[in-house]
Amino acid sequence: MPDMAPEDVRKRVGADLSDEEVIELMAAYAALARGIAAFPLPELHGVEPPMTSVAGPRNA
Amino acid sequence: MTTDLTQLDLADLAATIQAREVSPVDVVEAYLQRIDAVDPVLNTSIRVLTDSARAEARRAENEIANTSYRGPLHGVPVGVKDLFDVAGQATTFGSPILQDNIAPTDSTVVAKLREAGAVIIAKHNLHEFAFGVTSENPHFGVVRNPWDTSRVPGGSSGGTAAAVAASLCAAGIGSDTGASVRQPGAFCGVVGFKPTYGRVSRAGALPLAPGLDHAGPIGRSVLDVALVLDAIAGYDERDPATTAVPVPGYALDVLAHRGDLQGLRVGVPREYFFDIIEPDVDAAIRAAIRTLGDLGAMVEDISLPHVAHAQIAGNVIMSSEAANFHAGWLNSRRHEYGPDVLQRIRVGLLLNATEYLQAQAMRSLIQQDFRAAFRQVDIVVSATTPHIAPHIGRTSARGGPLNLVPRSISNRLTVPCNLTGMPAISVPCGFADGLPIGLQIMGPAFDDARVLQVAAAYEAATTWQRQPPTAATGRSS
Numbered sequence: 001m002p003d004m005a006p007e008d009v010r011k012r013v014g015a016d017l018s019d020e021e022v023i024e025l026m027a028a029y030a031a032l033a034r035g036i037a038a039f040p041l042p043e044l045h046g047v048e049p050p051m052t053s054v055a056g057p058r059n060a
Numbered sequence: 061m062t063t064d065l066t067q068l069d070l071a072d073l074a075a076t077i078q079a080r081e082v083s084p085v086d087v088v089e090a091y092l093q094r095i096d097a098v099d100p101v102l103n104t105s106i107r108v109l110t111d112s113a114r115a116e117a118r119r120a121e122n123e124i125a126n127t128s129y130r131g132p133l134h135g136v137p138v139g140v141k142d143l144f145d146v147a148g149q150a151t152t153f154g155s156p157i158l159q160d161n162i163a164p165t166d167s168t169v170v171a172k173l174r175e176a177g178a179v180i181i182a183k184h185n186l187h188e189f190a191f192g193v194t195s196e197n198p199h200f201g202v203v204r205n206p207w208d209t210s211r212v213p214g215g216s217s218g219g220t221a222a223a224v225a226a227s228l229c230a231a232g233i234g235s236d237t238g239a240s241v242r243q244p245g246a247f248c249g250v251v252g253f254k255p256t257y258g259r260v261s262r263a264g265a266l267p268l269a270p271g272l273d274h275a276g277p278i279g280r281s282v283l284d285v286a287l288v289l290d291a292i293a294g295y296d297e298r299d300p301a302t303t304a305v306p307v308p309g310y311a312l313d314v315l316a317h318r319g320d321l322q323g324l325r326v327g328v329p330r331e332y333f334f335d336i337i338e339p340d341v342d343a344a345i346r347a348a349i350r351t352l353g354d355l356g357a358m359v360e361d362i363s364l365p366h367v368a369h370a371q372i373a374g375n376v377i378m379s380s381e382a383a384n385f386h387a388g389w390l391n392s393r394r395h396e397y398g399p400d401v402l403q404r405i406r407v408g409l410l411l412n413a414t415e416y417l418q419a420q421a422m423r424s425l426i427q428q429d430f431r432a433a434f435r436q437v438d439i440v441v442s443a444t445t446p447h448i449a450p451h452i453g454r455t456s457a458r459g460g461p462l463n464l465v466p467r468s469i470s471n472r473l474t475v476p477c478n479l480t481g482m483p484a485i486s487v488p489c490g491f492a493d494g495l496p497i498g499l500q501i502m503g504p505a506f507d508d509a510r511v512l513q514v515a516a517a518y519e520a521a522t523t524w525q526r527q528p529p530t531a532a533t534g535r536s537s
């Protein structure tokens with residue numbers, strides 16, 4: 001979800017954030033969230049997240 | 061023989077030490093003098109280990125005199141990024157929060173270097189908490205690029221790459237979570253190698269994002285990097301990501317195969333890698349690909365349909381995992397963070413589990429793309445970075461031929477290999493505005509030897525690696 005309300009940002013990061021910090025964080029988060037929203041969701045649902053990076057033997 | 065020992069590549073220096081033409085004590089003194097002369101400008105080191113380096117050099121001298129030569133790193137000065145533990149020294153991670161964080165034991169990488177006889181000469185400056193691509197460190201000062209001291213050296217292993225380029229150590233160890241060995245290697249005109257995930261232990265190294273973190277060598281030549289990799293690669297019970305896949309002897313492979321690329325299939329991605337790239341960098345990479353063809357390789361297009369999502373996936377994983385590591389400090393010590401790093405970590409607190417897992421699933425799709433590509437080709441090539449080193453203080457503003465923000469695009473070509481775990485190297489392949497350009501060569505997991513062989517063949521066919529930095533403080537010829 002690309003949009004996040006200022007009060008949600010303060011709740012998760014810190015109540016004492018300045019307005020400027022909140023705006024910057026909202027923009028940074030929105031950029032990532034928009035990028036995720038552009039992922040091809042049906043394809044994502046067809047794969048397992050790789051909880052290790054490398055396919056192959058661990059103790060070959 | 062040159063009178064300045066710091067100008068010898070690691071391989072040549074090792075040969076002179078083995079032949080007892082020079083003593084490790086003389087080598088270390090030469091490097092310490094050069095650090096004294098040059099590092100006040102470049103600021104590559106957070107701490108120079110003067111006393112312990114001298115003691116280690118004397119020990120190496122005695123061992124070699126008593127015919128106990130350990131191998132090519134024996135008596136050779138090596139620096140490490142200041143996120144690797146060195147027993148008895150602070151591991152600062154480029155932050156004042158950890159300035160008193162004295163390591164009780166060596167990291168595995170440092171322990172292996174010591175076993176090989178290397179002299180640990182310095183702990184190198186870096187982007188704060190390794191979370192950035194410029195090494196403009198607000199606490200320990202900006203690291204400067206030896207080719208142009210008004211430019212950044214890249215990051216986060218900027219101190220290590222600049223130190224290697226300026227001959228302040230014979231080789232160095234950096235870490236790479238999205239770019240941080242290869243991108244500074246490219247910006248500083250040296251070789252940076254990110255081995256396969258699990259090839260080199262991260263035990264005793266502070267993490268940025270454990271699922272993406274790699275340790276890797278930076279050197280002045282591919283052979284130098286291979287020599288260091290031989291010393292540090294292998295299984296380590298202290299790092300569960302490491303594997304017992306045999307270590308083949310990378311330096312011997314490089315020596316045996318460099319120059320011959322007959323039958324090699326080189327893949328050039330159709331998507332993404334050439335979409336956003338400065339014209340001079342693009343031209344240098346196209347020329348490098350032609351050189352690989354001239355050496356006998358067969359060049360063909362490949363498709364990586366999901367790789368365009370790599371940077372978002374990488375940045376989501378990086379911020380999320382970094383937020384986890386930093387959670388305890390984000391409230392109590394937030395004023396001790398630089399603003400750029402604090403923001404990137406705080407974004408990780410905003411990302412939710414679903415977004416993190418979607419980024420991980422995207423990683424699977426990108427891995428599948430590369431797996432399919434490696435059924436068609438042996439290696440994949442691209443630029444290491446889409447741009448040359450930007451000016452200090454202007455890395456967050458639009459600029460350059462692309463009129464884009466350097467910090468926002470700098471890891472876009474390197475982060476795919478952090479997601480896949482594949483080995484990838486940056487070798488010098490040209491210049492633009494007098495600044496180095498890097499060619500990235502990527503291979504399948506645990507085919508590190510092939511990546512090194514191809515890089516060595518390219519290096520042997522060109523002269524880029526033999527050109528020293530032009531700034532007054534850089535490597536002299």
